[in-house]
């Protein structure tokens with residue numbers, strides 16, 4: 001409330017200050033009174049061609065924005081792929097951003113058709129800003145989200161709109177807001193100087209030539225309102241988040257190899273964590289990796305789920321797909337707890353099955369009240385249980401759980417352990433989990449693998 005009052009007060013002060021200035025200067029031709037300004041604005045609105053002039057400038061802005069956004073997206077993608085190209089191109093981008101807009105306009109006036117100038121200026125102003133922001137967004141994407149998308153076999157739509165878009169969004173919209181702000185002013189400047197056929201800038205120039213100050217200010221007001229509306233539109237667009245796409249009908253799971261086999265690790269080594277390891281994991285049994293911190297439990301689980309490949313030795317009969325609980329919950333912040341769980345099976349089941357299964361897991365893990373809450377509002381232990389439920393949604397014969405009882409109290413640990421045993425017996429899956437606690441190992445009746 002206080003914010004609205006102060007904003008209104010600040011806006012109201014502008015006409016008051018203008019009116020005081022007008023009285024003080026006493027030159028109505030140069031500094032018209034506020035009522036004269038309003039009259040000029042109304043006259044302008046009813047002038048034939050008013051909307052055409054606005055439409056022309058807006059069209060130039062839209063085309064300029066779309067072209068620079070497309071070019072920026074392609075450039076950022078290429079720069080993100082290759083460090084060599086990035087090092088070569090970055091100085092050019094910095095140069096482009098540092099050149100004053102007026103230099104572009106003056107040069108373009110020599111070489112180009114006046115109609116092209118505002119568009120070119122819009123492009124040159126917006127392109128570097130958008131490219132830099134998109135590149136930052138692409139480079140700051142989290143590897144853990146990429147692994148999550150791969151492990152849960154997310155389709156192209158979900159990868160784009162649940163994994164990549166939410167990470168790029170802050171950079172994209174911050175780039176768009178500044179690019180549109182600068183671009184809008186640059187287009188009008190380009191229209192003023194290039195004397196193109198129509199546009200807000202062209203009308204401003206005419207008003208200036210005839211020393212029609214009220215009309216010049218009225219056009220300026222129009223430009224300000226349009227810029228404000230664009231800001232609002234961008235802020236509305238930034239709230240948009242597409243929902244998860246599930247399958248229309250569930251996949252025939254018989255076609256997916258879910259039957260676990262005995263998995264055999266022979267002299268397996270990785271560059272860190274795992275050295276000359278020999279283990280046999282019998283199908284349909286529960287194993288716990290027990291070792292002090294830093295002894296390679298996570299590394300071994302990553303070798304089993306295919307995130308890492310051994311540098312020597314062999315892992316035979318690894319199943320095509322594994323269900324995974326990562327050491328950190330890695331929930332997607334734009335999805336509720338229930339949607340995060342459903343995402344685990346989105347590649348294989350339709351919405352009805354996912355709803356039903358997720359409900360069972362929410363109840364089993366005492367998360368019913370948190371179903372519609374977003375991860376930011378969940379405690380670590382609740383996030384961990386949501387992540388575990390998400391892993392269980394994925395159809396696989398091998399379940400790999402990295403510290404599934406992290407952040408849970410004794411009672412919850414017992415509850416989760418009991419449910420995992422029940423689940424394992426129902427699915428006849430092989431389970432490998434890492435743990436530091438004897439009570440969980442006992443509750444799961446797991447065979448201990450000491451690293």
Ligand SMILES: Nc1ncnc2c1ncn2[C@@H]1O[C@H](COP(=O)(O)OP(=O)(O)OP(=O)(O)O)[C@@H](O)[C@H]1O
Pocket residue numbers: 272273291292293294295296297298299300327
């Ligand atoms: N990306 C990496 N690069 C180099 N060394 C690594 C990397 N990740 C882990 N290590 C090293 O590998 C060893 C095993 O790490 P790992 O995370 O597998 O242990 P852990 O048993 O799961 O530990 P914790 O119980 O603390 O999770 C550690 O000494 C660690 O420093």
